[in-house]
Amino acid sequence: MKNYRRILALLASFSLMFSAFSCGQETAVESSLSEDSIVEILDETKENIESDENNNNNDEDTTDSTGADENENADNSETTTAPADDNNENTVTTAPADNSNEQTVTTVADNNTNNNTPTATTAVNNTPSGNAQVTTAVQGGSSSGGNKVTTTTKAKTPVVTTTTTTTAEVKVYSAEVVLGGSPVISGSNVTANGSGITITGGGDYLISGSVADGMIEVNTTEKVKIYMNGVTITNSSGPAIQVTDAKRFIMVLMEGTTTKLTDGGSSTVYDGALFSNDTVEIKGKGSLEITSNNAHGISSDDDIVIENGNITINSKKTGLMANDDITINGGKLNIKSGTNGMKSKGTMNINGGYSVITGGTKEEKSAVYAAGALNYTGGYLYAAGNAMTAPTSSASPYAVVGYTSGCTAGSNVAFRINGSQVVSFTPNNAFRCVMILSPDLTSGSTLGVSVGTASNDFTISDIANIFTV
Numbered sequence: 001m002k003n004y005r006r007i008l009a010l011l012a013s014f015s016l017m018f019s020a021f022s023c024g025q026e027t028a029v030e031s032s033l034s035e036d037s038i039v040e041i042l043d044e045t046k047e048n049i050e051s052d053e054n055n056n057n058n059d060e061d062t063t064d065s066t067g068a069d070e071n072e073n074a075d076n077s078e079t080t081t082a083p084a085d086d087n088n089e090n091t092v093t094t095a096p097a098d099n100s101n102e103q104t105v106t107t108v109a110d111n112n113t114n115n116n117t118p119t120a121t122t123a124v125n126n127t128p129s130g131n132a133q134v135t136t137a138v139q140g141g142s143s144s145g146g147n148k149v150t151t152t153t154k155a156k157t158p159v160v161t162t163t164t165t166t167t168a169e170v171k172v173y174s175a176e177v178v179l180g181g182s183p184v185i186s187g188s189n190v191t192a193n194g195s196g197i198t199i200t201g202g203g204d205y206l207i208s209g210s211v212a213d214g215m216i217e218v219n220t221t222e223k224v225k226i227y228m229n230g231v232t233i234t235n236s237s238g239p240a241i242q243v244t245d246a247k248r249f250i251m252v253l254m255e256g257t258t259t260k261l262t263d264g265g266s267s268t269v270y271d272g273a274l275f276s277n278d279t280v281e282i283k284g285k286g287s288l289e290i291t292s293n294n295a296h297g298i299s300s301d302d303d304i305v306i307e308n309g310n311i312t313i314n315s316k317k318t319g320l321m322a323n324d325d326i327t328i329n330g331g332k333l334n335i336k337s338g339t340n341g342m343k344s345k346g347t348m349n350i351n352g353g354y355s356v357i358t359g360g361t362k363e364e365k366s367a368v369y370a371a372g373a374l375n376y377t378g379g380y381l382y383a384a385g386n387a388m389t390a391p392t393s394s395a396s397p398y399a400v401v402g403y404t405s406g407c408t409a410g411s412n413v414a415f416r417i418n419g420s421q422v423v424s425f426t427p428n429n430a431f432r433c434v435m436i437l438s439p440d441l442t443s444g445s446t447l448g449v450s451v452g453t454a455s456n457d458f459t460i461s462d463i464a465n466i467f468t469v
Contacts, residue, residue, distance in 0.1 A: 005126065006291065007322050010398075011054070012019065015172060017100065020209065024313075027322070028349050029372040029376070030192060031265045039161070040194045042322070048220065051119065055221065061330065065167070067199055076406055080180075082362055083185050083406050090264045094393040097378070100459065101222075108204070110266025114233070115316040120211045121446040122175045125218060128153055133342070134247045143426045146279075151375050159222065160419070162462050171204070171206075171227075172204075173187060173203070173204050173205055173206045173227070174187050174188055174189055174190075174201070174202075174203030174204055174205055175187025175188055175189060175190040175199075175205050175206075176204070176205070176206040176208075177190055177197055177205065177206070177207050177208070177209075178208050178209040179195075179197070179207065179208070179209035179210055179211040179214065179216075179231065180195070180209050180210070180211060180437045181195050181196070181211075181231065182213075183196070183197050183209075183211075184209075185197065187205075188199030188201065188203075189202075189203060189205075189220075190205065193215075193217065193225075194214065194287070195212075195213060195214035195216070195276050196211065196214035196215040196216060196217065196235075196295060196325075197209050197214075197216055197225075198217045198218075198219060199216070199217070199219070199220065199224055200219060201220050201222060202221075202223050202224055202225075203219055203222075203225075204225045204227065205224070205225070205227065206226075206227045206229060207226050207227065207228055207229060207231050208229040208230060208231060209232075209235070210231065211232070211233055211234070212234055213232075213234060213235060213236055214233065214235060215233065215235045215238060215239060215240060215242055216233065216240070216241045216242070217241075217242045217243075217244060218241075218242070218244065218245070218246050218249060219241045219244040219245050219246075220245060220246055220247075220354035221245060221246070221247060222246070222247050223246065223247045223248045223249075223250070224243075224246050224247075224248075224249055224250070225246075225250040225252060226249075226251055226252070226253075226344055227252045227254055227256050227257040227284075228253055228254060228257065228288075229253065229257055229283075230254070230257035230258060230259065231259045231260070232259070232260045233260070233261055233262070234262040234264075235262070235263055235264055235265075236264040236265065237264055237265040238263065238264070238265050238267055238294075239241070239263050239270050239272055239273055239275040240261035240262060240263050240273050240274065241261060241273075241274045241275070241276065242270055243276035243277060243278060243280070244277060245277060245278065246277075246278050247278065248279050248281065249276050249277060249278055249279065249280050249281070250281045250282075250283065251274075251280070251282050251283070251284075251288075252283055252284040253282070253283070253284030253286030253287060253288055253310075254285075255284065255285035255286065256284055256285075256286065256287050257287070258286065258287040258288075258289060259285040259286065259287070259289070260288075260289045260290075260291075261273045261288070261289070261290045261291070262290075262291045262292075262293070262418075263291075263292055263293055263294050264293050264294060266294060267294065268295075271294060271295035271299050271317075271321075272292065272294075272295065272298055272299025272300075272321065273290045273291065273292040273294075273296075273297055273298070273315075274290065274297070274298045275299045275300075276299070276300045276301070276302070277300075277301045277302070277304040278300070278301070278302050278414070279300065279303040279305065279306070279355055280298060280300045280302075280304050280358070281305040281307060282298075282304075282305070282306050282307065282308075282309050282311065282451065282452040283307035283308055283309060284308065284309050284311060285308065285309065286310070287309065287310040287311075288309055288310070288311045288312070289312045290311070290312070290313045290315070291314050291315075292314070292315035292316055292317070293316060294316065295315070295316055295317040295318070295321075296315055296316075296318045296319070296320075296321040297313035297314075297315040297318070297319045297320065297321075297335070297337075297383070298313070298319070298320050298321070299318075299321045299322075300321070300322050300323065300324075301323045301324075302322070302323060302324050303322055303324050303325045303326070303327065304320050304322045304324075304325075304326045304327070305323075305327045305328065306327070306328045306331050306333060306353065307329050307330055307331065308329075308330040308331035308353075309330065309331045309332075310332045310333075311331060311333050311334070312334045313333075313334070313335045313336070313337070314336050314337075315335070315336075315337045315338060317337065317338050317339045317340070317344045317360075318337055318341070318342070319335035319336075319337040319340070319341050319342060319343040319357070320341075320343070321340075321343050322343070322344045322345070322346070323344075323345050323346065323395070324344070324345070324346040324347075325344055325346050325347045325349070326342055326344040326347075326348045326349070326370075327347065327348075327349040327351065328350050328353045328379065328381075329352045329353065330352045330353045330379075331353045331354075332355075333353060333354070333355040333356070333357070334353045334356050335356070335357045335358065336358050336359065336427075336428045336429075337357075337359060337360050338360040338361070338429075339359070339360040339362055339365040339385050340359055340360065340365050340366050340367070340369050340385075341357035341358060341359045341360075341366070341367040341368060341383060341467045342357055342367075342368050342369065343366070343369045343370075343386060344369070344371065344372070345371050346370075346371060346372045346373070346376045347370060347372040347373050347374070347375070348368070348370035348373075348389075349374075349377070350374070350375070350376045350377070350379055350381055350391075350437060351377045351378055351379060352377075352378050352379035353379045354379065355379070355380065355381045355382070355383075356382050356383075356423070357381065357382070357383040357384075357385070357426070358383070358384050358385060358427040358428055358429060358431070359383075359384070359385025359386055359387070359429065359431065360385070360386070360429050361386075361429045361430055362386065363387070363389065363432075364386070365385065365386055365387065366385050366387035366389060367383035367384055367385025367386075367387075367388055367431070367435070368381070368383050368385070368388055368389050369387070369389050369437065370389045373392040373393070374389050374390070374391045374392050374397065375391065375392060375393050375394075376393070376395060376396075376437050377395045378439060379437070379439075380393060380423075380437065380438050380439075381435070381436070381437040381438075382415060382423050382434075382435070382436055382437075383434065383435045383436075384407075384412075384413050384425075384427040384433070384434045384435075385427075385429075385430045385431050385432075385433065386430075386431055386432050386433070387432070387433065388400055388433050388434075388435045390435070390464065390466070391437065391446065394437070394464075395439070396438070396439050396441060396442065396463075396467065397438075397441050397442060397443055397460050397461070397462060397463050397464075397465055398435065398436065398438075398441065398463070398464070399435070399436050399441065399447050399458065399460060399465040399466075399467065400433060400434070400435045400438050400465070400466050400467070401433060401435075401449050401456070401458070401468075401469060402433040402466075402467070402468045403431075403432055403433065403434060403451065403468075404432075404468065404469070405467050406431070406432045407427075407430065407431050407444065407451050407452070407466055408430055408452075409427060409428060409429050409430045409431075410426060410427075410428075411425065411426070411427070411451050411452040412424060412425075412426050412451070412452060413426070413449075413451055414433055414448075414449070415434075415436050415447070415448070415449060415450075415451070415465070416446075416447070416448030416449075416450075417438070417441060417445055417446070417447060418439050418445050418446050418450070422438065422440065434449060434451070441460055442460065443460055443461055443462050444459070444460065444461075445459075445460045446458070446459060446460070447459075447460055447465075454469075456469055
């Protein structure tokens with residue numbers, strides 16, 4: 001605006017001058033402004049106008065490159081502008097600014113006359129609080145040549161490698177024991193007893209190894225859980241495992257392993273290969289093989305609970321013997337017994353799992369016997385023996401088939417539902433009846449039963465189905 005005022009003032013001066021000239025005052029005007037003076041004033045005014053315009057342009061460029069507050073968050077690009085010069089050739093390379101980028105700005109000034117090429121390199125590390133801007137200027141050149149300025153901004157993209165490490169939880173045991181002629185014990189609450197061990201406190205215990213003539217005894221008022229990592233225990237004079245006292249005894253069969261328990265002797269008190277005065281619970285994804293030479297496979301003065309596992313029992317007397325209750329929730333159970341397959345002096349609950357049970361040779365003994373209620377809610381149970389306790393309550397129809405003339409040991413038994421065979425097994429003793437508990441057995445379905453070469457079909461009705469052949 002100042003430039004325009006100067007022009008207007010100059011024009012006004014000219015107007016007055018010419019006005020004065022026309023009124024006969026030519027000598028006075030010539031004495032104050034000569035022709036050369038007027039030209040000089042015009043040239044000076046033109047140069048001032050051009051200089052002001054260039055300065056205004058430079059101010060606008062600076063504002064655009066460094067002071068754009070409104071766009072600071074929306075556009076993180078960094079721009080470095082070389083000084084304006086009509087003779088300069090500017091090349092600007094701009095990369096997006098990143099708080100984690102390392103940027104290098106290189107400015108080269110080339111003098112055409114002297115071929116001087118000074119180089120300035122500036123490293124910029126941006127911080128999370130904002131983007132840092134650096135403008136590097138290299139002065140040089142002469143009046144005979146123009147400056148060539150090249151500005152390069154290099155954005156170094158960081159390579160981020162993320163490594164996620166999942167650490168498996170490590171089980172902490174109260175003690176770890178390796179069985180053998182001289183047990184190796186690491187931890188607390190376990191003492192060596194000849195070639196056997198005694199657990200005297202509650203906790204979790206990892207057991208491995210084998211012992212040819214020894215025993216694991218538990219004697220505490222607390223809960224004890226033992227993790228069987230492929231253990232073999234044989235005791236010629238008593239139980240392989242004896243729970244003299246415990247609040248609760250839990251055996252965990254570790255996946256991929258097989259634990260073998262074998263007893264001996266003739267004790268009528270500690271009468272199981274696995275004997276407990278308290279509740280026994282079996283769980284885990286491993287296998288358990290029990291051979292009872294004295295009496296029962298697993299014997300408990302309280303309860304027996306089978307959660308899972310692959311369990312095989314060959315017993316001189318009863319496979320599972322409980323004073324209070326037997327509950328099967330899962331797993332696979334295969335019992336071949338000399339008297340009763342499973343016997344509870346109290347109640348029995350079949351809630352899941354897959355069980356194949358055969359009883360003994362005495363006529364009064366059963367494959368499945370419960371003095372109290374037998375409740376069936378799910379799972380599969382197939383049994384053969386001299387007698388059978390039928391369910392007191394059942395979630396689905398069940399069937400018991402009696403053979404008046406009896407069946408010989410080694411006769412193959414097969415069950416079919418609607419023509420499809422569901423199980424086949426061979427009892428080790430003579431038997432007189434078979435039983436099937438299965439959720440697949442429904443009212444109106446056809447049950448086929450084969451014993452040896454004889455075969456019969458039966459139509460199933462609601463809940464209780466008792467047949468005689």
